[in-house]
Amino acid sequence: MADREQKGAGWERFEALYRSSRDDLYAYVLTLLRDRSAAEDVTALAFERAYARQRSFDRRRGEERAWLFGIARNAALDELRRRRRSASLVAEPQELEGDTLAQPGSDDEELAQRREAVREALGALSPRERELIALKFHAGLTNAELANVLGVSESNAGTLVHRAVQKLRRAVNAPV
Amino acid sequence: MRPSDEIPFEQGDYSDVALMLASVREWPAEEFARELDARVQRRFGRQGGAAGGAAGRRPRRPGRMLRWVLGPASAAVAAGVAAVIVLSAQGPASPSRNGALTGHGSSQPSQLVLHAHANRAPAGSKPRFQGLGAPVVTPAVHAPSKSAGASLSSNSGASSLGASGTSSFNTAGVNATSAAPVIPGAKQIQSAQISLATPNQHVDQVALEVIGVVSLEHGTVQSSQITSGTSSSGGGYASFLLSFPTTNLQDALNRLSRLQFAALSSRTDGSQNVSGAYNADERQLTNAKDLRLALLKQLAAATTQQQIDSIDAQLKLATAQIAHWQAVLAALQHRISYSNVSVQINAGGLPILPVVHNSSFFTLGRASHDALRVLVVSAGVALIALAVALPVALLVALLMWLWVWRRQRRREHALDSAA
Numbered sequence: 125m126a127d128r129e130q131k132g133a134g135w136e137r138f139e140a141l142y143r144s145s146r147d148d149l150y151a152y153v154l155t156l157l158r159d160r161s162a163a164e165d166v167t168a169l170a171f172e173r174a175y176a177r178q179r180s181f182d183r184r185r186g187e188e189r190a191w192l193f194g195i196a197r198n199a200a201l202d203e204l205r206r207r208r209r210s211a212s213l214v215a216e217p218q219e220l221e222g223d224t225l226a227q228p229g230s231d232d233e234e235l236a237q238r239r240e241a242v243r244e245a246l247g248a249l250s251p252r253e254r255e256l257i258a259l260k261f262h263a264g265l266t267n268a269e270l271a272n273v274l275g276v277s278e279s280n281a282g283t284l285v286h287r288a289v290q291k292l293r294r295a296v297n298a299p300v
Numbered sequence: 301m302r303p304s305d306e307i308p309f310e311q312g313d314y315s316d317v318a319l320m321l322a323s324v325r326e327w328p329a330e331e332f333a334r335e336l337d338a339r340v341q342r343r344f345g346r347q348g349g350a351a352g353g354a355a356g357r358r359p360r361r362p363g364r365m366l367r368w369v370l371g372p373a374s375a376a377v378a379a380g381v382a383a384v385i386v387l388s389a390q391g392p393a394s395p396s397r398n399g400a401l402t403g404h405g406s407s408q409p410s411q412l413v414l415h416a417h418a419n420r421a422p423a424g425s426k427p428r429f430q431g432l433g434a435p436v437v438t439p440a441v442h443a444p445s446k447s448a449g450a451s452l453s454s455n456s457g458a459s460s461l462g463a464s465g466t467s468s469f470n471t472a473g474v475n476a477t478s479a480a481p482v483i484p485g486a487k488q489i490q491s492a493q494i495s496l497a498t499p500n501q502h503v504d505q506v507a508l509e510v511i512g513v514v515s516l517e518h519g520t521v522q523s524s525q526i527t528s529g530t531s532s533s534g535g536g537y538a539s540f541l542l543s544f545p546t547t548n549l550q551d552a553l554n555r556l557s558r559l560q561f562a563a564l565s566s567r568t569d570g571s572q573n574v575s576g577a578y579n580a581d582e583r584q585l586t587n588a589k590d591l592r593l594a595l596l597k598q599l600a601a602a603t604t605q606q607q608i609d610s611i612d613a614q615l616k617l618a619t620a621q622i623a624h625w626q627a628v629l630a631a632l633q634h635r636i637s638y639s640n641v642s643v644q645i646n647a648g649g650l651p652i653l654p655v656v657h658n659s660s661f662f663t664l665g666r667a668s669h670d671a672l673r674v675l676v677v678s679a680g681v682a683l684i685a686l687a688v689a690l691p692v693a694l695l696v697a698l699l700m701w702l703w704v705w706r707r708q709r710r711r712e713h714a715l716d717s718a719a
Contacts, residue, residue: 147327164332198711
């Protein structure tokens with residue numbers, strides 16, 4: 125009986141985590157993989173793994189959200205490795221086209237140009253910098269959680285994020 | 301700007317970047333979101349759950365990795381325990397082979413090692429000390445048997461021993477009647493090594509007992525060394541190099557194996573067949589004698605002074621050769637007639653007092669003795685198992701760490717090369 129209640133509470137917690145993280149996780153994975161189809165697969169896989177490993181979660185080592193993004197990161201990096209191994213069988217990662225993206229709200233020409241500039245600036249960043257930006261702004265992780273996911277110290281994580289942000293700012297504001 | 305100046309604020313400082321990124325944020329397609337919602341509602345049931353690609357792979361069960369890690373370690377522990385059990389099981393089986401040290405000589409006569417346990421209940425119920433290596437004292441009273449050596453010799457196969465063949469019998473804790481094979485009619489040099497264990501305070505008494513045996517069996521002490529230990533934990537030591545007439549060797553060994561204050565730790569009987577060397581030396585001596593006889597005849601027939609001088613010189617040479625070969629033969633004969641016995645007395649370790657079972661009924665002393673034996677054996681098993689399992693577990697842990705480190709490194713490399 126108590127076991128069933130515990131399982132029920134665990135499921136509710138996982139469902140809440142899923143609801144609050146689904147879109148953010150997808151955005152983060154897509155930033156890493158730059159391939160919608162692969163990002164969907166890896167997002168689903170990350171949630172499935174998280175569900176299977178619920179019991180291995182230790183709150184003392186960080187928040188559930190950071191734990192989930194850690195799982196997603198490993199899954200995404202494994203996907204990158206797999207893609208590298210079968211490079212000849214898989215097409216080059218598709219660049220995300222602004223026209224095909226689902227964007228909320230209306231858009232005018234200036235805004236479109238601005239978005240394009242941001243996308244180009246993001247594209248100019250290294251994969252690690254893009255990952256930092258995604259973890260910070262899409263996942264909304266604190267520096268401590270970010271450090272936990274990346275396996276670096278908290279201060280180092282903060283420094284890395286700051287540098288990436290500065291680089292992004294410069295790239296966005298750079299004259300075309 | 302120094303790196304320390306670059307430490308940013310957690311929030312607020314990046315609001316412009318957050319707004320900028322929100323405008324280009326990617327959102328999952330509605331179809332995918334619906335499908336994933338459905339899978340989550342089904343709690344990732346297998347039916348239709350595989351989305352293909354990476355997501356289609358079966359997730360790992362929790363604890364699978366742990367089992368993978370612990371699997372080899374537990375297997376190693378099990379193997380260690382099994383090995384110890386097999387080794388310890390060989391011990392108790394041996395006492396039933398009391399006096400049955402036959403039938404092995406023909407297969408491997410040169411190096412035969414028998415493991416048996418002491419089967420020597422004290423006839424006079426004197427206090428005897430049983431070494432740790434000899435776990436069982438059976439109630440059977442074993443009378444010293446001089447015929448044991450003979451039975452061994454008849455079964456060991458004289459033909460399998462070469463002219464200069466040697467054999468060695470290591471009988472740790474064995475009854476005192478076992479001996480190296482004796483080949484009838486063969487010239488053999490016999491020797492023995494006996495290792496005795498005794499409590500530290502009894503080293504001197506055991507040494508006196510050894511001297512007593514030497515006197516009784518008409519032997520001689522060639523060298524001796526006795527060190528008395530000062531502490532009760534050990535340190536006492538004595539060693540003797542004894543010489544016994546070969547005819548008394550078995551009796552002497554039996555007596556040395558049954559000393560009152562010592563337990564037999566090991567006994568090694570050795571024999572070396574020197575028939576070939578003895579016969580060769582004898583032939584040389586005969587040849588020298590024949591030569592001398594022939595020279596004497598020639599001397600009697602000699603007519604000139606020159607012939608007499610020449611034969612005289614050869615006679616001196618032949619006489620010297622006869623003396624040489626006689627000395628060689630005498631030395632060899634002495635080694636055959638007298639056997640060396642090396643005795644070592646080691647003190648230390650807590651001896652376990654044997655219990656003489658006078659009946660098959662349950663007694664408190666018998667039960668406590670059995671319990672002590674079980675504890676000692678269990679501790680030994682645990683220790684050996686630990687000695688096997690610990691390095692294996694460390695190795696597995698190291699390999700696991702290396703594997704995880706390497707995998708993580710590959711992942712990071714994949715990210716770096718994704719550009």
